[in-house]
Amino acid sequence: MTDLTALPLRERKKALTRQAIIDAAERLFEERGFDEVTVAEIADAANVSVKTLFVYFRSKEDLVFTDTWLIDELIDAMRRRPADVTHAEAVAQVLIGAMDRERGPGQGIEGFHRGYGGSESLRSRMLRMWADYEDRVTAFLADEAGGPATPRMRVHAIELIGIVRSLTSPEVRALVAGADALDEAAVLTDWLHTAARLVCAG
Secondary structure, eight states: OOOOTTSOHHHHHHHHHHHHHHHHHHHHHHHHOGGGOOHHHHHHHTTSOHHHHHHHOSSTGGGTSOOOHHHHHHHHHHHHOOTTSOHHHHHHHHHHHHHHHHOSTTOHHHHHIIIIITOHHHHHHHHHHHHHHHHHHHHHHHHHHTSOOOHHHHHHHHHHHHHHHHTTSHHHHHHTTTOOHHHHHHHHHHHHHHHHHHHHHO
C-alpha cells in the first residue's frame, strides 16, 4: 500500500477506507469466489455502508481491477533494464518479485482461480485489461525505438503480456496443483524463466 503519511488527514481517511474495501473484497472473493459474494457482504466486512462503497467503486467488478500497478511496474522494469537483459526477462523478474511480495495463505494460483477464475462476468473485463496492457507495451516499444509502432512490435507486446497471462491459465494451474506455497513459488519461478526464454527464442 502507498505511504499515506504525507496526505492531509481527510485524504488519508479516504485512502484507508478505499483500501479497507479492497482488502475485504479480496479476502471474500478468495474464500468463496467472486460470483458468490454480494456487495452488501463486502461493505459489511469493510465496516462501511453499501452507499459508501459505491462512492469509491462503481460496480463489484471494479473491485477486481483497482489500479494499474502491474502494467506500470512492467513498463518501468523494461525501461530501466540493463542492456544485457531482454524485455521478456524484465517481465519475468517483475512477476517473480510480485509473487514473493504477495505469497501467503489463500494466495497464489489456486487462490486466483478460486476467487476469480470461474467467473464469466469477469472474463470480458479481463480480456479488455490484457488488450489495454498490450497497447501500453506496444506504445512503450515504439517510444523506445524512437519511431511509430509496427506490426512486429505489436506481436512482441502480445508475447510479453502472454507471459503474464500464462499465470492465470488452467495449464499453469495444473502445473502447480498440490504444491505448497514454497514449492509453487519455485515451480512458477522456473516457468517464468522458461517462458522468457521461449519469447526470446522467437
